[in-house]
Amino acid sequence: MIGAGHAGLAVSHFLSQRSIDHIVVERGEVANTWRTERWDSLRLLTPNWQSRLPGLEYDGDDPDGYMTMPEVIGFIDSYAKATTAPLRTHTTVKSLRPNHDGYEVVTDDGTWSAPTVVLATGGFNLADIPAIADDVPGSLETVTPLQYRAPERLPDGGVLVVGASATGIQIAEEVHASGRPVTLSVGEHVRLPRVYRGKDIMWWLDRTGVLDERWDEVDDLVRARNIPSPQLVGTPERRTLDLNALTDQGVRLVGRVAGIVDGKAQLSGSLRNLCNLADLKMDRLLGTIDDWVTENGMEGEVDAPHRFIPTRVEESPPISLDLADGAISTVIWATGFRPDYSWLHARVLDRKGRLRHDAGVVTGAPGLYRIGLTMLRRRKSSFIHGAEDDARDLIDHLAAYVGVGAPV
Amino acid sequence: MTTTDTPVNNGVNVQALLDARNALVDAPEAAQFTWKASTEWKGGTHSHSVVEEFFGLGDDQAHRTTFTFDADHPEVFASEDHGATPVEFVLVGLASCLTAGVAAVAQNRGIQLNSVTATIEGDMDILGILGGDPEVRNGFNHIKVKYDIDADASQEDIEALVAQSQKRSAVFDVITNPTNVTVEVN
Structure with missing residues (x-):
């Protein structure tokens, strides 16, 4: 097992249940990424009742709230202690390569040989920044969400936030509120209300079965695995943070940054269509929810159906933005994340550096498994509570591979 | 989405396109296409363009027939308006x-x-x-x-x-x- 985040610990739970001898190697502390690579104000996008791991349910007094990062760390820490996972923290994997027994795992604290290895190293290790970032004028500060902590640490002046998914919209809001005027570059995005008909949107996605949709059931797996994170924020007020809310606060929406030439960002003219697409897709989801309420005779239990105001877009949004005139002093690349496989020395990556796998079973590498990627096996795969079903399935596969029977 | 008794037919072979997508993801070099046109000046602002061949699926390809296009400017631009x-x-x-x-x-x-x-x-x-x-x-x-x-x-x-x-x-x-x-x- 490589990685002692929630997914790695969930896998360890099922390995222990089957009495499969294993060890969990972690480069830092348990829940390391949650400790070191998240900004200060971040809360989970999923409500507390949904924070569950195999054998552990949320038992606090605020099931509808959203955990802060210290709360997430405490939650995963308590899980690690309760499951007595065989942990080796502060042990960094330097390389993994096939050997005669299976795999050789070289760490800065010894080398192991194992017939099977499960990679639970997270899906968000590196900021996925487009090549055009190299063309940003050198006078500007550039920041990734992994580096970003709080607006006060940014220089004064305007900020261009590139990307309007969960990360981009949350950072845009707090940076703008700090007195640094934000321009938000909007590409393809997923719009969702925080609360619909009186219930958290995650409640609806859970209850209607959307989150349980499997990789072999969706009609376009490539799209499902690359879908941007939804525009959501976890706040005590259960606020909806969409592009209209940001416009109301004074954030300026512009098109996707398509290129940077001579200090000017070229902005795509597709802003209106991308907003329209997101509105239509949200409405389709809300229609699905409404149908589900009707079919299940739940009208009396939830609020009346309604629709949200379409995303407001300027008649002619700007198609270029001067990055060199001093108005903007920082660019934040909220353009997504990708896993780091630089230590993985096996022929398991495709031409774009992505792991080739069939729902977590790594292709062409018997005994190698992956957990914790978007839509690995289900829509919920990237959420904390999604680890349980994926881990159970993968350990079923792993146990059959190593010839261990069902749990006793 | 509407369910109809007769199968939907808009004259587009979607299955062929989906099959092509799956095939090309595994053979990305075949997905590299080059579209071509050639243009000859006829006089004034009038030009005559021909579209005939293109490159794709790893080979030279041709349209079923040669397509031609005349382009010009309208008379308000003091041109002879031989084409769009x-x-x-x-x-x-x-x-x-x-x-x-x-x-x-x-x-x-x-x-x-x-x-x-x-x-x-x-x-x-x-x-x-x-x-x-x-x-x-x-x-x-x-x-x-x-x-x-x-x-x-x-x-x-x-x-x-x-x-x-x-x-x-x-x-x-x-x-x-x-x-x-x-x-x-x-």
Whole structure:
């Protein structure tokens, strides 16, 4: 097992249940990424009742709230202690390569040989920044969400936030509120209300079965695995943070940054269509929810159906933005994340550096498994509570591979 | 989405396109296409263009027949108007690309189209091309496309067709995003 985040610990739970001898190697502390690579104000996008791991349910007094990062760390820490996972923290994997027994795992604290290895190293290790970032004028500060902590640490002046998914919209809001005027570059995005008909949107996605949709059931797996994170924020007020809310606060929406030439960002003219697409897709989801309420005779239990105001877009949004005139002093690349496989020395990556796998079973590498990627096996795969079903399935596969029977 | 008794037929072989996508993901070099045209000056602002061959799937390809296009400028530009204005070709390219996309997406979503009409307008300040105002660009300020679609589907589903078509359109991308252009003289 490589990685002692929630997914790695969930896998360890099922390995222990089957009495499969294993060890969990972690480069830092348990829940390391949650400790070191998240900004200060971040809360989970999923409500507390949904924070569950195999054998552990949320038992606090605020099931509808959203955990802060210290709360997430405490939650995963308590899980690690309760499951007595065989942990080796502060042990960094330097390389993994096939050997005669299976795999050789070289760490800065010894080398192991194992017939099977499960990679639970997270899906968000590196900021996925487009090549055009190299063309940003050198006078500007550039920041990734992994580096970003709080607006006060940014220089004064305007900020261009590139990307309007969960990360981009949350950072845009707090940076703008700090007195640094934000321009938000909007590409393809997923719009969702925080609360619909009186219930958290995650409640609806859970209850209607959307989150349980499997990789072999969706009609376009490539799209499902690359879908941007939804525009959501976890706040005590259960606020909806969409592009209209940001416009109301004074954030300026512009098109996707398509290129940077001579200090000017070229902005795509597709802003209106991308907003329209997101509105239509949200409405389709809300229609699905409404149908589900009707079919299940739940009208009396939830609020009346309604629709949200379409995303407001300027008649002619700007198609270029001067990055060199001093108005903007920082660019934040909220353009997504990708896993780091630089230590993985096996022929398991495709031409774009992505792991080739069939729902977590790594292709062409018997005994190698992956957990914790978007839509690995289900829509919920990237959420904390999604680890349980994926881990159970993968350990079923792993146990059959190593010839261990069902749990006793 | 509407369920009909007869199978939806918009004349688009979606299965072939989906099969091609799956095949090309595994053989990305075959997905590299080069589109070609050749243009000959006829006199004045009149030119004659031929579209015949292209490259793709790892080999030279040809259209079933040679297509020709005459481009010129209208008489208000003191030209002889032997053909559509080049910028009108751009509008035709966008509208026909989006319309092909509407049909393909409709087929994929099981929506029967009965009629589809697009009208397209591109606003331009010609002081740009005339060099009369350095702050005015040569190209369009704004392009507007309007669709009238009769289909066996809800208004919402029809709007989603048009939105998805823009998302997958080559010409929409060409127009809304910058492209490096190299022009050389032999």
